[in-house]
Amino acid sequence: MRRFLYADPTVCVGCRICEAICSFHWEKTLNPKKARNRVRRVDPGLDVVVACRNCDQAWCVEACPEEALRRNRQGIIIVDAKKCRGCGACVEACPFGAIFLHPETQKAIKCVACGFCTKYCPVNTLRILTEEELAVLKQQKVIQHECANLLDELRVEGETKERES
Amino acid sequence: MGRKASLGGYAGQHLYVDMTKEQCKAVPIDRQFAITYLGGQGFASRILYDKVGPQTDPLSPENVLIWATGPFTGTLWPQASRYVVAAKSPLTGIFGEAHAAGHWGPELKFAGFDTIIITGRAKRPLYLFVDNGTAKLLDAKDLWGHNTNETEEMIKESHYDPSLRVSCIGQAGENLVRFAAIINDYDRAAARSGIGAVAGSKHLKAVAVRGSQDISVAKPDRYLEVIEELHKKMLDSPFTASRAQYGTTNLVELMQEIGRLPSYNMRSGVFAEYQKISGEAIKNHYLVKPRADYACLQRCGRYTLVRTGPYAYCGGSPEYESQSALGSRCGNDNLESILYGHHLSNLYGLDTISTGSTISWAMEAWEEGLITAEDTGGIDLEWGNHESIIKLIHMIAHRKGFGDILAEGSYRAAQRIGRGTEKFVMHCKKQEIAGQEPRAQKSMGLATATAARGADHLYAFPVLDEVGFDEEIGIRYGQEYLPEMGDRLNPKFKGIMVKENEDFCAVVESLGVCKYGTLIPPVLFYEDIVTTFEVTVGLHLTEVQFRQIGERIVNLNRGFNVREGIRRKDDSLPRRLTHIPAPEGPSKGQVVELDQMLDEYYEQRGWQLETGLPKIQTLHRLGLDDVIEDLRKQKIKLPQ
Ligand code: SF4
Numbered sequence A: 001m002r003r004f005l006y007a008d009p010t011v012c013v014g015c016r017i018c019e020a021i022c023s024f025h026w027e028k029t030l031n032p033k034k035a036r037n038r039v040r041r042v043d044p045g046l047d048v049v050v051a052c053r054n055c056d057q058a059w060c061v062e063a064c065p066e067e068a069l070r071r072n073r074q075g076i077i078i079v080d081a082k083k084c085r086g087c088g089a090c091v092e093a094c095p096f097g098a099i100f101l102h103p104e105t106q107k108a109i110k111c112v113a114c115g116f117c118t119k120y121c122p123v124n125t126l127r128i129l130t131e132e133e134l135a136v137l138k139q140q141k142v143i144q145h146e147c148a149n150l151l152d153e154l155r156v157e158g159e160t161k162e163r164e165s
Numbered sequence B: 001m002g003r004k005a006s007l008g009g010y011a012g013q014h015l016y017v018d019m020t021k022e023q024c025k026a027v028p029i030d031r032q033f034a035i036t037y038l039g040g041q042g043f044a045s046r047i048l049y050d051k052v053g054p055q056t057d058p059l060s061p062e063n064v065l066i067w068a069t070g071p072f073t074g075t076l077w078p079q080a081s082r083y084v085v086a087a088k089s090p091l092t093g094i095f096g097e098a099h100a101a102g103h104w105g106p107e108l109k110f111a112g113f114d115t116i117i118i119t120g121r122a123k124r125p126l127y128l129f130v131d132n133g134t135a136k137l138l139d140a141k142d143l144w145g146h147n148t149n150e151t152e153e154m155i156k157e158s159h160y161d162p163s164l165r166v167s168c169i170g171q172a173g174e175n176l177v178r179f180a181a182i183i184n185d186y187d188r189a190a191a192r193s194g195i196g197a198v199a200g201s202k203h204l205k206a207v208a209v210r211g212s213q214d215i216s217v218a219k220p221d222r223y224l225e226v227i228e229e230l231h232k233k234m235l236d237s238p239f240t241a242s243r244a245q246y247g248t249t250n251l252v253e254l255m256q257e258i259g260r261l262p263s264y265n266m267r268s269g270v271f272a273e274y275q276k277i278s279g280e281a282i283k284n285h286y287l288v289k290p291r292a293d294y295a296c297l298q299r300c301g302r303y304t305l306v307r308t309g310p311y312a313y314c315g316g317s318p319e320y321e322s323q324s325a326l327g328s329r330c331g332n333d334n335l336e337s338i339l340y341g342h343h344l345s346n347l348y349g350l351d352t353i354s355t356g357s358t359i360s361w362a363m364e365a366w367e368e369g370l371i372t373a374e375d376t377g378g379i380d381l382e383w384g385n386h387e388s389i390i391k392l393i394h395m396i397a398h399r400k401g402f403g404d405i406l407a408e409g410s411y412r413a414a415q416r417i418g419r420g421t422e423k424f425v426m427h428c429k430k431q432e433i434a435g436q437e438p439r440a441q442k443s444m445g446l447a448t449a450t451a452a453r454g455a456d457h458l459y460a461f462p463v464l465d466e467v468g469f470d471e472e473i474g475i476r477y478g479q480e481y482l483p484e485m486g487d488r489l490n491p492k493f494k495g496i497m498v499k500e501n502e503d504f505c506a507v508v509e510s511l512g513v514c515k516y517g518t519l520i521p522p523v524l525f526y527e528d529i530v531t532t533f534e535v536t537v538g539l540h541l542t543e544v545q546f547r548q549i550g551e552r553i554v555n556l557n558r559g560f561n562v563r564e565g566i567r568r569k570d571d572s573l574p575r576r577l578t579h580i581p582a583p584e585g586p587s588k589g590q591v592v593e594l595d596q597m598l599d600e601y602y603e604q605r606g607w608q609l610e611t612g613l614p615k616i617q618t619l620h621r622l623g624l625d626d627v628i629e630d631l632r633k634q635k636i637k638l639p640q
């Protein structure tokens, strides 16, 4: 089961706290370019958290000439820093822009879905999910959106009944 | 370029930019300088005092324009996004500063610099590109004439990098409109003091920044624990939820409730049609989504969408000040025009407060028959004529026709037109008063009169007496001042409140953080700063030391202004607010008892009652002996 970091772009406010927390978690310093995730704002205000999806057939793994990328038992793609030579082939290969080179070591860094940043999100939209869980979330949202009126009616009916009884 | 400071929090370097010679130079920040003035407003105040004096024309090459962040900018303190831009103001002729949030300030530090200090004037339009520890001036010929959003887009495109951050001026700054703003991240405005015109006068179109350098943390083992506590306190505050929902837009409703929503050029503090321009109206019809600046838990930023019609746009939402300035102040209840007018002001780089306030001055003069169609070139200035308001915004930015006169600000415009229009100028020290009708809250009246940059609600930002924060007042100022201090209509103890607030605000703006969370809601205070400073910067400064730094900065600002001739007589308000009782609403019958409050304020400050000059012993106690000496050389006799 693939797990990855996800934030709902309609909820995320783009504060970038998760970036700062991630860089602090791994490097004990504040530097968004050392974060394993990236918050991109599509102006004027849609914010998208970009993080590795640990793809089933991972482009980055296939692209790496040094075999520095591998999948661990939890299904997470891991960078072997000893093998990585910082050529950036993985950066080119990843269709999401979810893997980067560390600004000092020049080795690949990426989100490993450790979940550390999630508890700092002020709007509580950051979580580690599987595809299955993401689908459920989205279904829920669609239902709420599509059936807003129906739900309202049900609620009103419920309330009226309560009042009558 | 340069070496890194040993202190945490700071990037460790000033960037000096000489526009005339087109040269950039990095200079390490002295440790003692950092401890004495902290950063942000403090740094800018000291540099400006030293480099700019009475002989300097604000729009000449000799003026100095300073961008400054603080040691908390770009860290995880809640709302750590702020920077200040300062210069001698072309609007007021005295100390000028403006502040903004967004992501630009943090990025400047990631690029390796705490401040940027601009001198001289280039022969051609240039923009500054600060790229990871390096800096260069680049040709801005193609950018000149473009609005702020286009400028930002074009710079991003030319560097193939949508993630770099831009702070820039629009046409208003280029055309030296005296209340032009500097805009970063598309719609975050460092608006006041006409700071954008100073950039324009130097032919500096923009400052683009990016970097991948650390903001180091002095005590990493304790850092997260401290930050977690701050975040928890912030998120637990009931105000955070309301801020997230409305930003500051629903202040329209709250201000109306206490008669503090200026309408019709501040004749009144209530606006009959307030519901049409309210936060609720924005939320129900135009709000798309709240949006946060760097490390912001308050997320008062938001963006809005007007789908169709002449005012269609999608972009930053106005906040309370713009709603009142372009709305109630001008008798305008057309919300779409307010949203759009605010957006236009961001595009052109205009301060909405001064824009709306200057237009409302003209509208009142029109009503009185003192300004006619002959002056305006046929534009009708009837209260609430939103089409005219929008037209004037275009004309001000381009200095076209009547807009050219308005571009001077209401004070100068009235001087020019005369005919008795002067008495309708709602200003202090030539800057337009913000949307805080002071007859309904006396502390705001005093704060407006004493603020260093001229009329200003933020220099002291007294808000705890607004709607009953008595408990917090007891904690912050002392139980002995209750109940009077908590009563917004009672002038008593407001001198103490404003003095303490000015000092605290100076600390807050010097650290590079927001007044939300520190002033309102009153969650984070000195003790939080002491702890966070220790784990971030690595130095233990006591609460007493921080308070003294705040006081030092305020006195330094006063020293600057005293050198420009500012005295007690200038710490004034329009007669309308001090002598004419509020005509209607919950604060009906009130005036601002300014003199009484000023006496108490000067007393607290250690300034002379009659003149408002700082006493020698006050400046000496704050370590400002060089200011005493400098003022003596300028033949200004300070009282003992
Ligand atoms: S780095 Fe990109 S390609 Fe590789 S697993 Fe993650 S998302 Fe897929």
Ligand code: SF4
Pocket: A005, A021, A022, A025, A035, A036, A037, A051, A110, A111, A112, A113, A114, A115, A116, A117, A118
């Ligand atoms: S889940 Fe872990 S690795 Fe991924 S962004 Fe969050 S803290 Fe960084």
Ligand code: SF4
Pocket: A007, A011, A012, A013, A014, A015, A016, A017, A018, A019, A039, A047, A049, A120, A121, A122, A123, A124, A125, A126
């Ligand atoms: S912390 Fe949450 S709201 Fe902030 S940028 Fe990350 S996901 Fe978005």
